[in-house]
Amino acid sequence: MMTETEVILKFIYDARYFINENLDLDKVRIEVPCGSWVGSKRRSIGDIDLGVFPPIEAKGTFIDSLKDFESSEKNLQVMNYLYATTQDKLSKEFDYWSNKNLDNVIVYLSDVNKYKLLKHNIEDFDFLTSLLGGNVEIFRK
Amino acid sequence: MKKAIIYCDSADLIINIMLKSPKKIHQRGTDYCYIDKDVDLLFKIPNKNNPLPKKISNQLNTYGTMDYIVCDEHDNVISAIEDTKTAPVGNALLQRMDKVLPLFLNRNRKFKVAYIAPRIGKDDSQDTERSVCQSWFFQKFLKNYGKNFIFLEKNQLTKENICDHTLNLIIEHVLSNTAPIIPQNKHLVEALNESIKSVRTLKKVGTDLIFSGKMFKPNNSTSHPVHSTLMTIIMLNQSTGLYNKIILETSKDHSQLLDSRNKNNKKVNFIKNNTTRRVV
Numbered sequence: 334m335m336t337e338t339e340v341i342l343k344f345i346y347d348a349r350y351f352i353n354e355n356l357d358l359d360k361v362r363i364e365v366p367c368g369s370w371v372g373s374k375r376r377s378i379g380d381i382d383l384g385v386f387p388p389i390e391a392k393g394t395f396i397d398s399l400k401d402f403e404s405s406e407k408n409l410q411v412m413n414y415l416y417a418t419t420q421d422k423l424s425k426e427f428d429y430w431s432n433k434n435l436d437n438v439i440v441y442l443s444d445v446n447k448y449k450l451l452k453h454n455i456e457d458f459d460f461l462t463s464l465l466g467g468n469v470e471i472f473r474k
Numbered sequence: 475m476k477k478a479i480i481y482c483d484s485a486d487l488i489i490n491i492m493l494k495s496p497k498k499i500h501q502r503g504t505d506y507c508y509i510d511k512d513v514d515l516l517f518k519i520p521n522k523n524n525p526l527p528k529k530i531s532n533q534l535n536t537y538g539t540m541d542y543i544v545c546d547e548h549d550n551v552i553s554a555i556e557d558t559k560t561a562p563v564g565n566a567l568l569q570r571m572d573k574v575l576p577l578f579l580n581r582n583r584k585f586k587v588a589y590i591a592p593r594i595g596k597d598d599s600q601d602t603e604r605s606v607c608q609s610w611f612f613q614k615f616l617k618n619y620g621k622n623f624i625f626l627e628k629n630q631l632t633k634e635n636i637c638d639h640t641l642n643l644i645i646e647h648v649l650s651n652t653a654p655i656i657p658q659n660k661h662l663v664e665a666l667n668e669s670i671k672s673v674r675t676l677k678k679v680g681t682d683l684i685f686s687g688k689m690f691k692p693n694n695s696t697s698h699p700v701h702s703t704l705m706t707i708i709m710l711n712q713s714t715g716l717y718n719k720i721i722l723e724t725s726k727d728h729s730q731l732l733d734s735r736n737k738n739n740k741k742v743n744f745i746k747n748n749t750t751r752r753v754v
């Protein structure tokens with residue numbers, strides 16, 4: 334199982350060339366909870382804010398994402414989730430997200446080093462594909 | 475090429491390298507390494523499953539985890555670095571010293587210690603722009619140790635940010651063989667004497683110092699600036715042995731609050747263990 338910190342770092346690592354070459358780094362904001370960090374978030378939404386794409390809330394696992402999504406107290410404006418999972422769990426997790434009011438659910442498959450979209454907004458697909466260097470596919474059941 | 479392991483309490487530096495120098499960072503398991511012409515730096519973020527090795531934590535006696543602990547391949551600490559994007563002006567300066575000062579004052583220390591921050595910043599309590607140099611603690615102590623307490627001018631932070639400077643400092647520490655700087659007694663004495671003039675709640679009575687600052691706010695929450703100021707004074711006195719004891723003059727209520735604070739709070743324990751209480 335990956336931690337939230339590991340998921341964020343892996344995502345930014347995989348997106349680093351695109352961000353470096355195409356985005357204004359002064360507008361990129363990334364919040365990583367790690368080490369002895371126990372403070373509250375400085376911003377109310379999204380751990381990964383690239384400036385040109387609605388912020389993405391990152392979690393370590395499906396369960397953490399689900400808890401966050403179902404919490405009535407926080408992250409009400411989050412429309413994009415990112416977390417890590419494995420191929421064998423995709424179908425069940427796809428079923429959970431399918432009828433939820435979200436734009437994109439991006440999962441990193443730690444067993445095959447690939448990204449899948451369990452839910453996607455068609456207008457965002459090209460951006461996410463470019464961001465992750467083509468290593469992302471739409472999950473189909 | 476020199477190799478080093480950097481144990482990070484913050485991911486800001488790793489993210490900064492990924493975004494600004496994507497060709498120089500590589501994944502190694504769940505860790506990331508920065509490889510440039512002279513150095514191979516492996517960045518690790520300790521967590522519950524992979525905590526900071528005991529051998530390293532034993533070398534660090536401090537009241538918080540430094541942002542970057544630079545080690546050789548055998549987990550010998552080369553340097554400990556704390557960085558911040560916000561200038562520590564006003565009360566913030568001594569508060570930021572909680573982690574750094576215990577390490578810096580340790581005369582048996584075998585590794586370098588550095589604190590890096592902007593020199594100019596906004597003092598929220600006064601809504602004005604101030605400089606770190608206005609602080610008595612900077613003027614009487616920190617300014618003598620420019621290699622350890624690095625305060626960057628605005629023009630140094632236009633093209634490069636704090637993380638860029640921190641990375642350069644880590645590389646400098648890994649490549650250099652110079653001995654760590656240990657503070658001189660005369661500077662410690664000067665700082666302690668200045669504290670008596672500058673801290674209005676501190677006075678000298680015979681061979682003792684009496685501190686009467688309010689340790690808690692009216693709502694009973696901890697007054698961190700007061701705790702940090704007292705902690706600094708205690709540490710300066712421990713290093714110099716100038717005064718016999720430090721008496722903490724406090725109300726009965728505040729004395730009880732101090733005793734009831736979390737027993738795992740290292741700073742509170744340090745204050746409790748190193749002062750003589752006088753309830754007034």
